[in-house]
Amino acid sequence: MNKKTEKFLILITDFLAVNMAWLLFFYIRVQTGWFDVIAQPDVMLSMFAVYFYWLIIFTFVGMYRTWFALSRFDELSTLFKASFVGVFILFFLILYDDYITGVSTSIRFYIFLYWGIFIFIVGTGRLFIRSLQRRLLVQGIGRRNALIIGFNSKSNEIHKSIIKFRELGLDVVAYAAANETELKKEYKNIPVVDTIHSLENIIDNYNIKNVIISLGRHEEETILEVISRCEGKNVEIKIVPDLYDIISGQAKVSQLYAFPLIDVMPELMPEWEKKIKRLMDILLSFILILITLPVTLIMCLLIKLESKGPVFYRQDRSGMNGKIFRIVKFRTMVTDAEKHSGPVWSTKDDPRITRVGKFLRRVRLDEIPQAFNILKGDMSFVGPRPERPFFVEKLSLEIPLYKRRLKVRPGITGWAQVKHKYDETIEDVKMKLRYDLFYIENMSLRMDFKILFRTIFVVLFGKGHYD
Numbered sequence: 001m002n003k004k005t006e007k008f009l010i011l012i013t014d015f016l017a018v019n020m021a022w023l024l025f026f027y028i029r030v031q032t033g034w035f036d037v038i039a040q041p042d043v044m045l046s047m048f049a050v051y052f053y054w055l056i057i058f059t060f061v062g063m064y065r066t067w068f069a070l071s072r073f074d075e076l077s078t079l080f081k082a083s084f085v086g087v088f089i090l091f092f093l094i095l096y097d098d099y100i101t102g103v104s105t106s107i108r109f110y111i112f113l114y115w116g117i118f119i120f121i122v123g124t125g126r127l128f129i130r131s132l133q134r135r136l137l138v139q140g141i142g143r144r145n146a147l148i149i150g151f152n153s154k155s156n157e158i159h160k161s162i163i164k165f166r167e168l169g170l171d172v173v174a175y176a177a178a179n180e181t182e183l184k185k186e187y188k189n190i191p192v193v194d195t196i197h198s199l200e201n202i203i204d205n206y207n208i209k210n211v212i213i214s215l216g217r218h219e220e221e222t223i224l225e226v227i228s229r230c231e232g233k234n235v236e237i238k239i240v241p242d243l244y245d246i247i248s249g250q251a252k253v254s255q256l257y258a259f260p261l262i263d264v265m266p267e268l269m270p271e272w273e274k275k276i277k278r279l280m281d282i283l284l285s286f287i288l289i290l291i292t293l294p295v296t297l298i299m300c301l302l303i304k305l306e307s308k309g310p311v312f313y314r315q316d317r318s319g320m321n322g323k324i325f326r327i328v329k330f331r332t333m334v335t336d337a338e339k340h341s342g343p344v345w346s347t348k349d350d351p352r353i354t355r356v357g358k359f360l361r362r363v364r365l366d367e368i369p370q371a372f373n374i375l376k377g378d379m380s381f382v383g384p385r386p387e388r389p390f391f392v393e394k395l396s397l398e399i400p401l402y403k404r405r406l407k408v409r410p411g412i413t414g415w416a417q418v419k420h421k422y423d424e425t426i427e428d429v430k431m432k433l434r435y436d437l438f439y440i441e442n443m444s445l446r447m448d449f450k451i452l453f454r455t456i457f458v459v460l461f462g463k464g465h466y467d
Helices: 003-031 043-060 072-101 107-138 153-164 196-205 220-229 243-247 271-291 293-306 355-362 365-376 389-398 402-407 415-419 426-441 445-460
Strands: 144-149 170-177 190-195 208-213 236-239 253-256 259-263 312-318 324-330 380-382 411-413
Touching: 003 043, 003 107, 043 072, 043 271, 072 107, 144 153, 144 196, 153 170, 170 196, 170 208, 190 196, 196 208, 196 220, 208 220, 220 236, 271 293, 271 365, 271 380, 271 445, 293 355, 293 365, 312 389, 324 365, 355 365, 365 411, 380 445, 389 402, 402 426, 411 445, 415 426, 415 445
Parallel strands: 144 170, 144 208, 170 190, 208 236, 380 411
Antiparallel strands: 236 259, 253 259, 312 324
16 A cells, blocks of 8 residues: 555545544434533534544644554554544633633533544544555555665564564565675575665665664664665665663664664654644744844845845755755855855855855844745755755765755754854864754754754854854
């Protein structure tokens, strides 16, 4: 079952189940005569309003993310938590309405009857779809090819578990050797086809969708190479951890039946936080454009008076998933600053920077026009700073995992910006990459607010660096 089919079936099932739950509750509440009815609402209008209410909540909590071999208990647990939040909101909305209208009744407590009906019907629908999906996987429909990196006792045990539990939906089709001594070996008739130096070809030739890394504790460089070679490939990566990683709490571990596995760069920000982050970006960027309009007009005048050329500076940058977009900033350098030098980083006392430009950079006012990039969806307020495609390609050859920065939407400010100065050397880039990767692995609304407040401190106290 492909992702689009899976999502479509879940949406249809939820549509039927949510509406069925409402119709049953409406019948019990209104038609049976068991309860007092003050006014009879329109059944169709209320039914669709309630469905869209739950659709929004389910989307925000991530219940429409692609599912793959997860526990059905986890499915019901997520449904319980989502429905608890939804019913909690409805209860207090009814309570507030009672307070405003001066009505004191027990009607609001009927919402808990609806909650019980809702969980039973929607949960049954979800379990039906997930059970169907598991059955299809066992029968060979929607299965995914897996590649195991490394040939050792741990990798063979993982392979044995995958064969035993077909509901995982995985088929091990090849091994890749960490070193040449592992070549020409095989397990369960599955051979070691090549070394990791040909990993890209192996992934393409065998249509690999899951890569499982089973290497020793002191093979970090090999693991980094494997992860780097998987860049740009549509594969999920998991690592078999050492016991030390598990007991020290350093690894985010998922379970492959008998074996714990580390998800490499998992999506740690819940879906509902992503949606709120985007809504906040749209709202705040619109507000920023309005309140800074007088400042923008003054800056435009000052830039024009000091030097010839356009007020705004536009440049190609690499955005999320490598998409190229045009970033907009106030021009802080002389026109055609890189005409003779080509793409270069600016330095602290760069003679190309104008006097107005120095001020704008120090207080970060040159970034204001990027609010339009945020409105378009090319950027966010918080995220790794977008780099030029020229430097992205150059740095990705020198620094492992550099392109991991492209997995999230770039930002005006980020953890690297509040913790480190602007890039002047390759060592600055390496240091900031560590901060960017830390942010990506720990993305949350809480961290975004922390970065925004630190950025405000930098602006207010003139702690900015030259770009």
